[in-house]
Amino acid sequence: MTRVKIYRFSKILSKVFIGFGIVILLLGIFTIIKSMTSEFNTEFLSGDWNAVLNIIQGIVFITLGTLNLTKGKYFIEWDDSQLRFLLPDTKQLEKIEFSEIKSVNIKLFEIELQLDNRKHTLDLNNLEDEDLKKIKAKFKSFKKSLELA
Incomplete structure (x- = not known):
């Protein structure tokens, strides 16, 4: 099974x-509480605005x-019989059997898969070059096998 992460962080x-961020936030909260118990200096450059x-x-x-951690869960993976992907657009795990795919259209940063009753578009804008080449090579070889059959 080959797996490619969409975002690499x-x-x-x-x-x-x-x-x-937690340390800085707590520092700011403690500083603002200290400033409020005394008198908050409202002068802009020399006041308590640092808090x-x-x-x-x-x-x-x-x-x-947090955003970087949540974006790390998106992927595209495949084995000999199935393609699985979790993309930011749908946010649901989708599975496609290679036998269901009728045609493949490979563009610069997207791959269109025509199935029996629907069409899927894989957006590859966020991939690094080596991962993009790996996915395109897989679908080029799959497209050739579709054309030969």
Whole structure:
């Protein structure tokens, strides 16, 4: 079974982003609580606005790390008889038997599969070059076998 990830992100880097974001967020919350118990200095450059900026920055880091982790689940995989994929468009695992495919149209960044009763389009915009070549090579060989049959 060959599996190609749609998005490639380092899980460790994503978790570091989340951890760093939590630390910055907590720092901002503690600083703003301290500023509120005394008197909040509203002067822009020398005031207590760093706490607000730390909270915003922490939320941004946590959001980026979480988005990277959720995008890591999308893939395209195949074996000798079946194609399986989980894409961001549908967000559901789909399975296609190679025997169901009637025709294949390979474009620059997408592959159109014509089945008995429907048409599937695989969007390959987010793949790296080597993964794109691997998928295209598989479908080119499959297209040749369809034409010979």
